Amino acid sequence: MLAIQLEAESFEPLQALAEWHQWLAAELGLRPAAESHFLGRVRPSGAHDALLTALELEHYPGMTETCIASLAAAAAGRHGATAVLVRHRIGLVLPGDAIVLVAVAADRRGPAQRCCQELLEALKHEAPFWKREWSQGVGRWITGNTPL
Numbered sequence: 001m002l003a004i005q006l007e008a009e010s011f012e013p014l015q016a017l018a019e020w021h022q023w024l025a026a027e028l029g030l031r032p033a034a035e036s037h038f039l040g041r042v043r044p045s046g047a048h049d050a051l052l053t054a055l056e057l058e059h060y061p062g063m064t065e066t067c068i069a070s071l072a073a074a075a076a077g078r079h080g081a082t083a084v085l086v087r088h089r090i091g092l093v094l095p096g097d098a099i100v101l102v103a104v105a106a107d108r109r110g111p112a113q114r115c116c117q118e119l120l121e122a123l124k125h126e127a128p129f130w131k132r133e134w135s136q137g138v139g140r141w142i143t144g145n146t147p148l
Helices: 013-028 063-079 109-126
Strands: 002-007 034-041 054-059 083-089 091-093 098-106 129-135 138-141
Touching: 002 063, 013 083, 013 098, 034 109, 063 083, 063 098, 063 109, 083 109, 098 109
Parallel strands: 002 083
Antiparallel strands: 034 098, 054 091, 054 129, 083 098, 129 138
């Protein structure tokens, strides 16, 4: 079971998890035995250590969601996860705002944690997002990704 959503507006991660739990309970009839979650927020400084005004994320509508769903399904299949939630921001995101929420449900903690880790790395390196850091009115496109 996959739940993939791109968000143009800010979202509250704990509320998103609560909604996901309600959806899982309705679909599965019970809560999963194990879950792993990751919440990423925009850092206050960018690649060149300048204070960020915002991080801008561009994407191809339709293609990005399809890619994320494929990455999530593949990771879930490899690790035996029963459900995956991905909420990812697009557009302008302010420092401190949630940019990504990944939640994975499984029968045991190991598969949930491994799936969550793998999916996060796949999102970072394979999902078609283009990022621009804004600082002092100047936007710089980001090349490459931040390390673990």
